[in-house]
Amino acid sequence: MLQTLSSYQTVIDAMSANIALLDVEGVIRMVNRNWRKFSDANGGTPGEYGIGHNYLHLDKASSCEPPGNKLAAAPEERKNLAQAVSGIREVMAGHTNRFEMSYPCHSPQEERWFLLTVTPFDGDSPFSVVVAHENITQLVKSEKQALLHSQRLIATFKDTVEAISLAIEMKDPYTAGHQRQVADLAVGIGEALGLDRDQLFGLALGASIHDIGKISAPGEILNRPGKLTSPEFMIIQAHADAGHDILKNIGFPWPIADMVWQHHERWDGSGYPRKLGGEDICLGARIIAVADTFDAITSHRPYRPGRSVSVAVDEIQRGRGTAFDPQVVDAALPLLRARALSAS
Numbered sequence: 175m176l177q178t179l180s181s182y183q184t185v186i187d188a189m190s191a192n193i194a195l196l197d198v199e200g201v202i203r204m205v206n207r208n209w210r211k212f213s214d215a216n217g218g219t220p221g222e223y224g225i226g227h228n229y230l231h232l233d234k235a236s237s238c239e240p241p242g243n244k245l246a247a248a249p250e251e252r253k254n255l256a257q258a259v260s261g262i263r264e265v266m267a268g269h270t271n272r273f274e275m276s277y278p279c280h281s282p283q284e285e286r287w288f289l290l291t292v293t294p295f296d297g298d299s300p301f302s303v304v305v306a307h308e309n310i311t312q313l314v315k316s317e318k319q320a321l322l323h324s325q326r327l328i329a330t331f332k333d334t335v336e337a338i339s340l341a342i343e344m345k346d347p348y349t350a351g352h353q354r355q356v357a358d359l360a361v362g363i364g365e366a367l368g369l370d371r372d373q374l375f376g377l378a379l380g381a382s383i384h385d386i387g388k389i390s391a392p393g394e395i396l397n398r399p400g401k402l403t404s405p406e407f408m409i410i411q412a413h414a415d416a417g418h419d420i421l422k423n424i425g426f427p428w429p430i431a432d433m434v435w436q437h438h439e440r441w442d443g444s445g446y447p448r449k450l451g452g453e454d455i456c457l458g459a460r461i462i463a464v465a466d467t468f469d470a471i472t473s474h475r476p477y478r479p480g481r482s483v484s485v486a487v488d489e490i491q492r493g494r495g496t497a498f499d500p501q502v503v504d505a506a507l508p509l510l511r512a513r514a515l516s517a518s
């Protein structure tokens with residue numbers, strides 16, 4: 175047995191984590207070199223290292239100090255300690271094969287985080303479980319940095335879209351208002367389809383600038399009363415390609431340029447500019463197509479009054495499976511009908 179115990183010591187001394195081996199009562203029977211180093215550096219009782227103390231009584235001391243230290247723990251730390259002790263008990267009782275939790279363990283000099291892992295000690299030995307504390311400070315700091323970076327990037331995307339939106343608002347306030355309404359409706363449809371927060375955010379951005387290509391069309395054509403001539407209609411239709419050209423080199427993490435390019439494509443391939451059909455049209459564009467049609471019918475324009483919400487609902491329903499993705503229509507109709515009810 176002595177020979178075996180010294181082998182255990184050799185093995186755990188080679189590990190980078192701070193490791194303790196507990197017996198069936200939860201008493202610390204063996205610790206590794208890094209455990210001792212941590213204890214010495216953090217004010218543990220010299221030469222003791224918690225050996226002989228019951229780890230399950232840790233919640234009466236501070237987790238950041240070696241067991242046996244009687245420092246009172248702060249409330250947050252007591253919560254972590256209670257969770258750790260409960261996890262150790264679960265593994266000791268055989269209810270689970272592994273318990274893990276990360277926790278902060280700051281020293282006066284630096285912020286630190288550790289990962290506690292508890293696993294059963296198999297085989298014929300006086301030990302019950304292995305308790306390992308791995309310093310994960312670098313990982314946590316990198317994750318925090320990455321999160322901060324990603325939040326800044328998302329804010330930049332939002333600002334970029336707002337700037338683009340403002341550019342069209344200056345030229346054509348009707349289109350700007352229309353884009354905002356379409357974005358609002360598109361997000362409602364997206365929620366009904368079960369899109370996650372990130373997808374909804376991208377959809378809102380795409381819908382907010384879906385007609386950005388109209389910035390390239392002459393203002394007198396955009397809002398001219400009466401029927402457009404064929405060449406004028408072609409100029410308006412070019413806004414889908416123009417919008418894509420404006421946005422295609424911005425590295426959005428959502429398919430914003432495609433949403434803008436494809437929002438006049440139709441489920442049956444009858445749309446423009448490329449006559450795409452079905453799921454070749456990205457989901458965002460299929461949603462914007464429904465929201466765009468609804469808002470275009472119900473909105474007042476300089477050259478015609480808006481029609482009723484129920485007319486728009488009928489139009490969307492008629493287009494189910496032809497102009498529009500049937501699933502998108504099914505998700506949109508309850509929303510649109512609710513609007514019809516509140517408008518009547």
Ligand SMILES: [Fe+2]
Binds near residue numbers: 384385413437438
């Ligand atoms: Fe459009």
